[in-house]
Amino acid sequence: MRVSGSDLRLLQVFESVVRNNGFAAAEHELNIGQSTISNHMTALEERLGFVLCQRGRGGFRLTEKGRAVYEASRRLGKALEDFSSDVASVRGELKGELRVGILDAIADDPRNLLPQALAAYGRIAPEVKITLVQERPLDLQQKVADGQYHCAIGSFQKRIDGLDHEWLYDEWHGCYCGRGHPLFDPPGEVTVEALGEAAFVHRGYWRDEDAFRHVAWRVAATVFQIEPQLLLIRSGRYIGYLPHHYAARLEAAGELRALLPDLLTHSCPFELITPSRGRHSDISAAFAQTVRQVWQVG
Structure with a gap:
């Protein structure tokens, strides 16, 4: 056809x-x-x-x-948009659409400098339309690899072929329970054994060695984004890992409690991913360079 x-x-x-x-x-x-x-x-x-x-x-x-x-x-529509951007680049202009994927629950992390990167990019490419889309890690990887998104920023523990990864920063996580949970105000010390008996909400895209390093959790619920995980934890029925920056406000308000914070903490590396094959458009290459400069990496 x-x-x-x-x-x-x-x-x-x-x-x-x-x-x-x-x-x-x-x-x-x-x-x-x-x-x-x-x-x-x-x-x-x-x-x-x-x-x-x-x-x-x-x-x-x-x-x-x-x-x-x-x-x-x-895919055809995205290719046509990229063609228009390439033609504008030939004329020395940065025009077209930049499609960037991100994870959820990152807006309040002081280590995440994406707002600063977007501001800096806007100064050098004011006519580029930015589409910012939130997806699960594996979906982001697949859509960057097949060209639906120009790049993505997130934590990608299960890698796929065809992508380049550049480290930007680390996001730290801890285990939390909500008000009303038996471990929120226990009669004695919280133990690893008690944690193993509690209903645990697991994030489905994590590697087992990250979540199960110290405790043999009793997985009673699985999620693929952080907000539904928080809802389950706040119900008082489940415990689970959350980013510290995401839990901080509710912990300060007395709605969440960190469990064994010295033991149950680990970091997730956040990276910029771009396609490893094919020519990068000028608008996507300029954005990637802006991200590197803002995070001072590369």
């Missing part, structure tokens, strides 16, 4: 339908009627030669081929 300008318009309509989970919601985003959307979808399916989605009384649902086309369409 040789993609034409009219095909790009059909793909834009298709992406909007998927994002909005149906024709009705996409109508407001696209500012066209449902009948026109339906005609565009039919035209795209005829162009491709297969059905993209099921629609009707049972609701909207992508087919397997529709899901594959949606992902391919998104």
Whole structure:
């Protein structure tokens, strides 16, 4: 299939339908009627030669081929945006979109200098549109590797091929319980044995040796982001690891307690990851250099 300008318009309509989970919601985003959307979808399916989605009384649902086309369409859109950025770079301009991935629960960490990096980058590339997206570590790695994001900043304990890692800083974690938990105000000293009997909320993307180094935890819940982990800990039913900077305010307010802080503490290295293959666009290379300068690394 040789993609034409009219095909790009059909793909834009298709992406909007998927994002909005149906024709009705996409109508407001696209500012066209449902009948026109339906005609565009039919035209795209005829162009491709297969059905993209099921629609009707049972609701909207992508087919397997529709899901594959949606992902391919998104990659095409990013490639076109990068092409526009490259052309602007040829003219000596930094224009286009910079797509950066981050982890959750980092905004209040004084070691995280991303706000300063964004401010410095804005001074040298004021016309670049920045898209900042929060994802799980493995999702960030995969999307940087396949070009959906130009780079990402986070802690990546399970590495994948095709990425370069540059250390920026360390984030320190400790084990906490919430008010109402039996270990929050125990009758005696907190012991490793008592911790092993408590319900533990585990972060699913951590290596076991990080979380289970000192205690054989009884894992009773698993999360993949820090905010749901905090909610479970604050319920008074679970204990678990949190970044110290993230827990500090609630600990000072008497809502959290650090458990065996001298023993149960460890660091997570935060890194800048970029694709190791292919040419980096000027806007992404300039951002990576800005990050290095702000953190004074490299």
